[in-house]
Amino acid sequence: MKPANEFLIKDEQVFSGALSCRGCGWSLLVRHLASLLGPDTVYVLPASCFSIISGPYPLSELKANVVHTLFAAAPATATGIRAALDRQGKKDTIVAVLAGDGGTFDIGLQALSGAAARGENILYIVNNNGAYMNTGIQTSTATPYGAITTTNPGVGYKKTWPKDLMGIIAAHNLPYAATCSLAFLEDFRKKVKRARDTEGFRLLMIDGPCPPGHKTEPGDSIFIARLAVETRLYPLFEIERQHYKLSYKPGSFVPVDECLKHQGRFKHLFKEENKMLLEDIQSHTDDNWNKLLAMEKLAHVLGEF
Ligand SMILES: Cc1ncc(C[n+]2csc(CCOP(=O)(O)OP(=O)(O)O)c2C)c(N)n1
Numbered sequence: 001m002k003p004a005n006e007f008l009i010k011d012e013q014v015f016s017g018a019l020s021c022r023g024c025g026w027s028l029l030v031r032h033l034a035s036l037l038g039p040d041t042v043y044v045l046p047a048s049c050f051s052i053i054s055g056p057y058p059l060s061e062l063k064a065n066v067v068h069t070l071f072a073a074a075p076a077t078a079t080g081i082r083a084a085l086d087r088q089g090k091k092d093t094i095v096a097v098l099a100g101d102g103g104t105f106d107i108g109l110q111a112l113s114g115a116a117a118r119g120e121n122i123l124y125i126v127n128n129n130g131a132y133m134n135t136g137i138q139t140s141t142a143t144p145y146g147a148i149t150t151t152n153p154g155v156g157y158k159k160t161w162p163k164d165l166m167g168i169i170a171a172h173n174l175p176y177a178a179t180c181s182l183a184f185l186e187d188f189r190k191k192v193k194r195a196r197d198t199e200g201f202r203l204l205m206i207d208g209p210c211p212p213g214h215k216t217e218p219g220d221s222i223f224i225a226r227l228a229v230e231t232r233l234y235p236l237f238e239i240e241r242q243h244y245k246l247s248y249k250p251g252s253f254v255p256v257d258e259c260l261k262h263q264g265r266f267k268h269l270f271k272e273e274n275k276m277l278l279e280d281i282q283s284h285t286d287d288n289w290n291k292l293l294a295m296e297k298l299a300h301v302l303g304e305f
């Protein structure tokens with residue numbers, strides 16, 4: 001039988017006193033991640049909330065090495081660090097990028113695609129909080145449809161669907177990529193271990209709670225993250241060389257509004273005149289889920305997973 005506390009941190013790799021907002025996902029994510037990657041890791045940070053949270057030298061939050069780099073350049077910087085470490089014979093040192101959705105879906109996409117296509121031996125982690133939070137909640141291409149940000153001219157909410165980053169990354173034929181949630185810590189830790197122990201370019205995307213950006217109560221972060229998975233707004237899955245596998249299938253149907261109603265950024269969706277938007281989100285969510293089920297079936301047919 002599995003021990004009940006398998007997800008508890010045994011080897012703390014961060015110092016106390018993180019500079020994050022209350023209820024921020026970055027800190028919990030990094031705490032668990034760092035405990036599994038260990039001190040022999042170089043973290044590469046493009047601009048994001050975590051650039052601040054990680055703390056100024058010598059008051060760094062992480063016990064490992066941290067390299068701050070340009071917003072667009074993290075995978076390129078990580079490529080250089082990897083090459084230098086390999087040259088020194090330090091093959092076991094892990095190079096991990098910690099980036100936001102803006103730094104990944106938008107400005108860093110070309111560097112990400114380049115490093116992924118070259119098969120660099122790098123672990124890439126994206127904390128997807130659905131906007132440029134550090135600079136004041138501007139829309140990114142990861143912002144959910146219908147969400148209010150500070151940069152939506154006209155009606156004031158995002159009117160396009162977020163980019164399918166996992167689909168884009170799958171097309172690079174990576175050895176391993178997965179989506180993770182902080183409400184499913186055991187699953188998250190399992191995926192970190194698998195990514196850590198895989199050679200080549202690996203990517204993990206984490207659903208990042210952000211109380212100031214999502215207009216939520218800090219104490220509700222994990223509760224809402226769980227609802228995002230249960231409503232299938234944020235499905236948990238793995239991709240191995242373009243083959244998809246769902247990690248969790250909710251036992252019953254939970255409508256998307258159960259998750260959206262707790263977030264102030266979706267408040268307007270609950271006005272009578274916006275009912276159509278809510279229905280749009282439900283049907284897009286259903287389509288996406290059915291697509292993932294079909295992708296999983298395809299992987300079975302091909303017999304690869
Ligand atoms: C070239 C460049 N443009 C703009 C900025 C300003 N900037 C710093 S952090 C940030 C937002 C990052 O958003 P995201 O990647 O989603 O991370 P988050 O802050 O949400 O954690 C921006 C726009 C910058 N540092 N460099």
Ligand SMILES: [Mg+2]
Pocket residue numbers: 100101102127128129130131132133
């Ligand atoms: Mg962000």
